[in-house]
Amino acid sequence: MQEVAESCLNNVEIAQHKCLKDRFAAAEILKSSGCPAPVIVDTMKNEASMAYGAWPERLFIIQQGKIVYEGGTGPYNYDLTEVQRWLEEYKAEII
Numbered sequence: 001m002q003e004v005a006e007s008c009l010n011n012v013e014i015a016q017h018k019c020l021k022d023r024f025a026a027a028e029i030l031k032s033s034g035c036p037a038p039v040i041v042d043t044m045k046n047e048a049s050m051a052y053g054a055w056p057e058r059l060f061i062i063q064q065g066k067i068v069y070e071g072g073t074g075p076y077n078y079d080l081t082e083v084q085r086w087l088e089e090y091k092a093e094i095i
Helices: 001-005 018-034 047-052 080-094
Strands: 061-064 064-068
Touching: 061 080, 064 080
Parallel strands: none
Antiparallel strands: 061 064
């Protein structure tokens, strides 16, 4: 987990997206930064954001396209140690 966070540290400022093309351009910037996490682009209606309730923050673990861990809405209704335990327990399956 720490390795992913460290490889995504070179943040750049990106203007508010006005169209889907802007979102894809921002996704390409993230992908080209070397961040190993999958990059997913939401619709302009923010349908994925609305469906997963990721505001203000939310923790999900997705494995083989399925949600296998869903934390409560943050920052107070989830437990990072719970996420860490899950990742440690299932890391052999992740790799």
